[in-house]
Amino acid sequence: MGYKVSFEEVNKIFDQLQGEYEIWAPKRFAGKGRYSDTDIIKYDKVSKVEEIEFKEKSDYPAKEVLSPITQSLFYFTEDEFRESKATSKKLLIFMRPCDINAQHHQEKIYLENGGYADMYYQRMNEKVKIVMIECTEGWDTCFCVSMGSNKADDYAIAVRAGEGELTVDVKDEAFAPLFKEAAGVDFKPEFIEKNEIELTIPEIPNKEVLTKLKSHPMWNEYNKRCISCGSCTVACSTCTCFNTTDVIYNENTNVGERKRTTASCQIEGFTDMAGGHVFRRTAAERMRYKVLHKFHDYKARFKDFHMCVGCGRCTSRCPEFISITATVNKMAKAIDEIIAEESK
Amino acid sequence: MNNIVKPVPCKILEVKKESKLEYTFKVESDIKPAHGQFLQLSIPKIGEAPISVSAYGDGWIDFTIRSVGKVTDEIFTKGPGDVLFLRGAYGKGWPVEKFEGKHVVVITGGTGLAPVRSMLNKFYDEPDYTKSVTLITGFKNEEGIVFKNELEKWKDRFTTFYTLDAEKKEGWNTGFVTEFVSKVDWASFGDNYEVVIVGPPPMMKFTGIECGKCGVPDEKIWVSYERRMSCAVGKCGHCRIDEVYVCLEGPVFNYTQAKYLVD
Numbered sequence: 001m002g003y004k005v006s007f008e009e010v011n012k013i014f015d016q017l018q019g020e021y022e023i024w025a026p027k028r029f030a031g032k033g034r035y036s037d038t039d040i041i042k043y044d045k046v047s048k049v050e051e052i053e054f055k056e057k058s059d060y061p062a063k064e065v066l067s068p069i070t071q072s073l074f075y076f077t078e079d080e081f082r083e084s085k086a087t088s089k090k091l092l093i094f095m096r097p098c099d100i101n102a103q104h105h106q107e108k109i110y111l112e113n114g115g116y117a118d119m120y121y122q123r124m125n126e127k128v129k130i131v132m133i134e135c136t137e138g139w140d141t142c143f144c145v146s147m148g149s150n151k152a153d154d155y156a157i158a159v160r161a162g163e164g165e166l167t168v169d170v171k172d173e174a175f176a177p178l179f180k181e182a183a184g185v186d187f188k189p190e191f192i193e194k195n196e197i198e199l200t201i202p203e204i205p206n207k208e209v210l211t212k213l214k215s216h217p218m219w220n221e222y223n224k225r226c227i228s229c230g231s232c233t234v235a236c237s238t239c240t241c242f243n244t245t246d247v248i249y250n251e252n253t254n255v256g257e258r259k260r261t262t263a264s265c266q267i268e269g270f271t272d273m274a275g276g277h278v279f280r281r282t283a284a285e286r287m288r289y290k291v292l293h294k295f296h297d298y299k300a301r302f303k304d305f306h307m308c309v310g311c312g313r314c315t316s317r318c319p320e321f322i323s324i325t326a327t328v329n330k331m332a333k334a335i336d337e338i339i340a341e342e343s344k
Numbered sequence: 345m346n347n348i349v350k351p352v353p354c355k356i357l358e359v360k361k362e363s364k365l366e367y368t369f370k371v372e373s374d375i376k377p378a379h380g381q382f383l384q385l386s387i388p389k390i391g392e393a394p395i396s397v398s399a400y401g402d403g404w405i406d407f408t409i410r411s412v413g414k415v416t417d418e419i420f421t422k423g424p425g426d427v428l429f430l431r432g433a434y435g436k437g438w439p440v441e442k443f444e445g446k447h448v449v450v451i452t453g454g455t456g457l458a459p460v461r462s463m464l465n466k467f468y469d470e471p472d473y474t475k476s477v478t479l480i481t482g483f484k485n486e487e488g489i490v491f492k493n494e495l496e497k498w499k500d501r502f503t504t505f506y507t508l509d510a511e512k513k514e515g516w517n518t519g520f521v522t523e524f525v526s527k528v529d530w531a532s533f534g535d536n537y538e539v540v541i542v543g544p545p546p547m548m549k550f551t552g553i554e555c556g557k558c559g560v561p562d563e564k565i566w567v568s569y570e571r572r573m574s575c576a577v578g579k580c581g582h583c584r585i586d587e588v589y590v591c592l593e594g595p596v597f598n599y600t601q602a603k604y605l606v607d
Contacts, residue, residue, distance in 0.1 A: 274413025
């Protein structure tokens, strides 16, 4: 069912929801960007619709709401320990279709991989209701259409942002009563059909080609360009890797906690083992590992999609202007070379 | 909701000094691992680490640990009666049923002997399970030798090649394990054998190559990989190589798969 609601009416609806829900949405933090006089757009709790950034893509993905950059797993007190608690409220999260599609990848790893479901992710995931932000224009780094993640239909509500008003499509009947006084309209969200960038993901036909691709000289470029900062993976909609570390509180060494913190395969130390063995020492090897995971390994394991939704955040956030789409195109060329060499 | 990363406190029953750097901790536990599996051991406020099972029995598990990191250093300060936190067992162990009725060649480097110890003891206790067992085991130096009593015991029933990398020791050979691969009586095995290789990555690589030179096909070779792990349940991503998670599909791999696993 479609409705038109003014921001004032939306805020009244938010007020009614606040008791039961935390409302999360992309929010602009003025002056908090990494360069002077730039802003950052990231997910945060909102209480007014005016706080939501509808006009620009967020710098950081929606995954942060469900799997925060850092969270406590257990609290330790002397010999005892207990699990951390999650918020008691449900979560209403505003997301664009790319972020909605990225949740499938998150679920695949956290809930399904190896037949183990991670409780910390599961307890958050079960609380989520999605509000889809209609996205029809995209930005210069987007390639969601190429990844098949420009569309989504698993939302409770979809919204089109207008000047001072939202047009909404309420799919989840549980939310319908909130709109009973709103004006009914015919509305179904639209989706972007063509990005500025069109990407073709190359097929890697067999293990021999994959092995040769791993040692192809194309990766050497990233030894010079990539500074292994991990900005790309923190900004990634689908990346899930983390570290587990224990900490002791400075003031009281009898007390501490076990924490889970986002990790990046791009940062040195990701493969370090006690005893000193390291498996990927160079930026080129780490870049190759990430790109192949996104555009080969994940799909080889789970058979459904590539581990990328084409949100383009990694390209936008890279301080060295490394473009993921340009990298994939270089990889396609390298694969063609390897195959041509083999058939000689 | 079941919390898969929640550990269980378990009492240390006994600590045995194997070498200067390696101790075996016998821990009270009802967990029944398979040969070659591993568990996550932790000490609250210090951290968690994956450690392979070096033996197990009714109500207990042995972990042979080298003190080389934050967690293992702390474990070394513990003694009988103290508590370690455990979760597991994880991963796929040795395909022991595949070894039944065959000649088994086990080649280990250093503490790589720990993850095959329980299987070797099974073969020792059940001499009819295998046709024969050949054990090539190497250590860097005399200080690094572990499971001294069992090494002696195994000599009774296994064909053994014990060696130190560069040191001389009475009754021991000198040289890398790779030098002894060609001394195995491969010809008498016909087609009825399997090979197990565990040790540091370069040792496994070159031992694999040596086996190839002796005509051993890849599908008869089994290796165990060690990688950094933070969860052991396929979530943290650290141990992934290509589409494979060492914690889930490993740590034991057939060489036909392992040889393509380039980190």
